[in-house]
Amino acid sequence: MLALCLISVLILSTTWAQFQGWRETESPDRSEFPMWEIERQFEADVFTFARIEYTSFAGGRGNRWRNDYPDSDWNFSYRLQQLTSLKVDPNGIVVKLTDPAIFDYPFLFMNGVGSLEFRQEEADALRGHLLHGGFLMVDDFWGEDEWAHMLDQMQMVFPDRAPTDLPLSHEIFHIVYDMKAKPQVPDIRTWRSGSNFEYNHGPPGDMLPHFQAYYDDHGRIVALLCHNNDLGDGWEREGENADYFATFAVPFSYPMGINIITYAMTH
Numbered sequence: 001m002l003a004l005c006l007i008s009v010l011i012l013s014t015t016w017a018q019f020q021g022w023r024e025t026e027s028p029d030r031s032e033f034p035m036w037e038i039e040r041q042f043e044a045d046v047f048t049f050a051r052i053e054y055t056s057f058a059g060g061r062g063n064r065w066r067n068d069y070p071d072s073d074w075n076f077s078y079r080l081q082q083l084t085s086l087k088v089d090p091n092g093i094v095v096k097l098t099d100p101a102i103f104d105y106p107f108l109f110m111n112g113v114g115s116l117e118f119r120q121e122e123a124d125a126l127r128g129h130l131l132h133g134g135f136l137m138v139d140d141f142w143g144e145d146e147w148a149h150m151l152d153q154m155q156m157v158f159p160d161r162a163p164t165d166l167p168l169s170h171e172i173f174h175i176v177y178d179m180k181a182k183p184q185v186p187d188i189r190t191w192r193s194g195s196n197f198e199y200n201h202g203p204p205g206d207m208l209p210h211f212q213a214y215y216d217d218h219g220r221i222v223a224l225l226c227h228n229n230d231l232g233d234g235w236e237r238e239g240e241n242a243d244y245f246a247t248f249a250v251p252f253s254y255p256m257g258i259n260i261i262t263y264a265m266t267h
Contacts, residue, residue: 033075047086048104064111067232068232071235072235075235097122103134111232154214161214183231185233212225212227224260
């Protein structure tokens, strides 16, 4: 397993140079990103990156569910197809929690949730999904205020459960790629500014990376909240800045994302 992980890391660290030409646009063209064919007999069995469309509260930062979309979803789907044995839908999907179709997708992703506002029917639907084998990854929310807000929202989903801050020893940090420390990825604007994480993320406070997990009754993680992190920016910005990609996407964003999905699909 260790040798396999090392080979995978070497592949990940060398293939990025092939795609430096990808460019960031306001409305990215799918043709600018890697594409691949799915064998027809497996169309219903491939892994699909499912992003949740949610509502932001009045006065929040607009349609935050679209944060990093669609670049991050397309790039990550490609790397997942390239670096693992999973067969992956190249396009992903956007789905609402109240759509019964969410039960077709065992892995759900939410991003930029600092102004998320669940309706009760959405919280109920998410609870049903997670307690019937689903998994939720939440990314890109920062600081104590956004953590308190997200905790309030998750209490609508799990009124009788509290999250646990995962230690580095937990298998999710080592299941494929062996993370030597809890990863932390700033958004590219903060990184370019050369400032600390508070630059874009509110008043000073605890800015260490936290991976807060909700468990089901069988001890399986059903929701992972990646607090003080923007793993998705590492996926989105693959072709925008080679230094940012080499510093954050190669060692942190892609390995941690692959670890999370591997855990979600094998537990």
